Amino acid sequence: MNRTWKCLFLSFGFSIAHVASAQIPTLASCTRSANLLACVDADGNAYSVNTVGNTLYLRGFEKEGRRYWAQTNSRFGQLTFFTGVASNGEAWVGYTRRVGWTTINRFSSSGGSSAKFTCSRLTGC
Incomplete structure (x- = not known):
């Protein structure tokens, strides 16, 4: 579960930071307008x-868990806070802080998952 949350968090972080990369056909099929990006993998x-x-308002459907979820990200300078909730009642909170080319990430969920990790554009996460 911890790995799933970390991957989910990273995938959204990268798709938000690099919207164009989310349109690579092997990753997902996406439709884009001025303010909205909708994808199916x-x-x-x-x-x-x-x-x-x-x-940023994120909405989605996770096929494996058969659940819907929603997340809101609010950015204040180099700091982004996020909160989310899923249709099974799980909720999560966290933040991402940018320091140069590095991001410091932390989150926790009501399902018992939590993590703190650092990512760099040069070395990854």
Whole structure:
């Protein structure tokens, strides 16, 4: 479960930071408008990202767990806070802080998962 959350968090972080990379056909099939990106991957998972100012609204469906989820990210300079909830009642909170080319990430969920990890553009996570 911990690895799943870390991968989910990273996939959204990278898709938000690099929207163009989410449109690579081998990763997901995406449709894009001025403020909205909607994608479906090869496994049947779906998500959308809507941008309103410094706030991102994420919505999705996780096929394996058969659950819907929603997450809101609010950016304040180099710091981004996020909160989310899933249809099975699980909730999560966390933040990402950018320091140069590095991000410091922390999250925890009501399901008992938590993690703190650092990612770099040069060395990865």
